[in-house]
Amino acid sequence: MEMVERYIYAVTKKLPERQRSDIEQELRSLIEDMLSAQAKNDPPTAEDVEAVLRELGDPAQLADRYRAKQSYLIGPENYDTYILVLKIVFAAVAFGITLAMTISYFVEPPKSIMDLFVDYFGGIFGALLQVFAWVTVIFAIIESRSLPLSREFKDEQWSLADLPELPDRNLMIRLSEPIISLLFAVIALIIFNTAEHLIAIYSISADETLRVIPLFNQEGFRSLLPLLNIMLALGIVKESLKLVIRKWTRGLAVINLVLNVFSFGLFVLFVRGDGLWNDAFFAFWVEAGLIPADADPMVLWGKVITGLIAVVALGFLIDSAVNLYKSLRYQV
Amino acid sequence: MSETDELLNSIVMEMRRGVVILGVLSRLSESEYGYSLVQTLEKENFPVEPGTLYPLLRRLEKQGLLDSSWDTSENRPRKYYRLSDKGRKIYEDLIVEWQKISGSITALVKSERGMK
Numbered sequence: 198m199e200m201v202e203r204y205i206y207a208v209t210k211k212l213p214e215r216q217r218s219d220i221e222q223e224l225r226s227l228i229e230d231m232l233s234a235q236a237k238n239d240p241p242t243a244e245d246v247e248a249v250l251r252e253l254g255d256p257a258q259l260a261d262r263y264r265a266k267q268s269y270l271i272g273p274e275n276y277d278t279y280i281l282v283l284k285i286v287f288a289a290v291a292f293g294i295t296l297a298m299t300i301s302y303f304v305e306p307p308k309s310i311m312d313l314f315v316d317y318f319g320g321i322f323g324a325l326l327q328v329f330a331w332v333t334v335i336f337a338i339i340e341s342r343s344l345p346l347s348r349e350f351k352d353e354q355w356s357l358a359d360l361p362e363l364p365d366r367n368l369m370i371r372l373s374e375p376i377i378s379l380l381f382a383v384i385a386l387i388i389f390n391t392a393e394h395l396i397a398i399y400s401i402s403a404d405e406t407l408r409v410i411p412l413f414n415q416e417g418f419r420s421l422l423p424l425l426n427i428m429l430a431l432g433i434v435k436e437s438l439k440l441v442i443r444k445w446t447r448g449l450a451v452i453n454l455v456l457n458v459f460s461f462g463l464f465v466l467f468v469r470g471d472g473l474w475n476d477a478f479f480a481f482w483v484e485a486g487l488i489p490a491d492a493d494p495m496v497l498w499g500k501v502i503t504g505l506i507a508v509v510a511l512g513f514l515i516d517s518a519v520n521l522y523k524s525l526r527y528q529v
Numbered sequence: 530m531s532e533t534d535e536l537l538n539s540i541v542m543e544m545r546r547g548v549v550i551l552g553v554l555s556r557l558s559e560s561e562y563g564y565s566l567v568q569t570l571e572k573e574n575f576p577v578e579p580g581t582l583y584p585l586l587r588r589l590e591k592q593g594l595l596d597s598s599w600d601t602s603e604n605r606p607r608k609y610y611r612l613s614d615k616g617r618k619i620y621e622d623l624i625v626e627w628q629k630i631s632g633s634i635t636a637l638v639k640s641e642r643g644m645k
Contacts, residue, residue: 216587222606223563226605226608227563227564227579227583229605230564231579259580
């Protein structure tokens with residue numbers, strides 16, 4: 198009889214608490230009824246129990262029927278969008294990495310063809326795995342919150358007034374906008390991952406030699422780079438969603454807001470990160486007499502960073518708020 | 530099972546799924562518990578598996594078509610279901626709908642046979 202209890206437990210463990218004990222009791226008396234009607238032996242043997250439980254079928258399927266609703270990681274409603282976003286993001290990333298590898302090939306030729314292959318395929322595989330995980334997580338969140346991505350009608354009850362207005366210029370996302378953003382994101386990914394030392398002040402000193410003073414401290418930058426990469430990846434996901442959905446639905450506006458909040462957080466962590474900036478960079482300003490010798494360049498730089506954060510915050514805030522407002526007005 | 534048989538089977542299942550509710554409601558003017566209903570339906574040549582019937586009964590109850598009560602007087606506690614007032618009304622309307630569907634489909638099938 199232990200098998201019966203285990204079967205019942207397997208069916209009911211994932212059902213809502215409120216219904217559980219009722220269903221348990223009902224199943225128990227059902228199985229007893231089936232046993233007394235069908236068992237060849239009295240009391241029923243283990244084989245009799247097994248035959249009855251087999252007839253009832255896979256406990257997971259039975260639980261599904263009780264639930265009357267399938268649960269999905271990514272449901273049929275959003276699946277097509279998911280695949281489309283994956284394709285776009287994969288293409289963008291593969292393109293970006295290929296370009297980056299090509300550039301670095303000329304800047305610094307690899308020691309052997311073997312190294313080149315390992316770097317290239319390793320890099321692509323790693324990056325694709327990352328974006329795959331991010332896109333999937335985001336879509337799983339969308340699914341679990343049952344946010345409508347491109348659905349127009351909330352239920353069967355619809356009226357003529359619910360029909361979408363003909364594309365309103367304000368609400369449509371122009372194709373060029375996400376494409377340009379994607380392009381910039383990919384270029385930024387490439388520069389930050391392969392040529393960050395080129396972001397620098399170039400000056401000709403008195404003896405006519407070129408001085409290059411990188412903005413970033415290479416070591417500090419390397420350790421903070423993942424933050425920047427995740428931020429850019431989130432940006433790529435966001436722009437891909439815009440590219441696919443093409444108008445500000447409520448679901449898209451909410452995702453936009455969430456991604457903006459995350460991106461902003463990553464941005465602040467990055468620019469405020471330890472040892473990010475190059476000390477020689479500050480020294481240069483003092484040397485060049487651009488700031489008074491008695492002023493502390495670090496304090497001044499701190500103010501610049503605070504200002505930068507404020508500007509970026511304002512940008513994210515406006516982007517989130519405007520699109521949220523649009524989408525809310527649109528769906529009323 | 531060949532591919533055609535499998536396909537036929539799944540279409541038949543789909544067809545049955547639509548009328549199972551009507552079959553179940555027809556036997557619930559008097560209180561019945563799940564397993565006795567399984568046996569009754571089987572005897573009437575409309576077998577419904579317990580794994581399908583039990584969740585269905587709960588759903589119909591939740592939708593207000595059935596009332597239920599636990600009978601704990603016997604040594605085996607059983608949950609009895611019967612039509613609610615709402616359920617009865619819907620059942621009667623369903624019969625009319627069924628007769629319409631059945632009539633039209635019979636006529637359609639017959640006229641197609643006649644054309645051959």
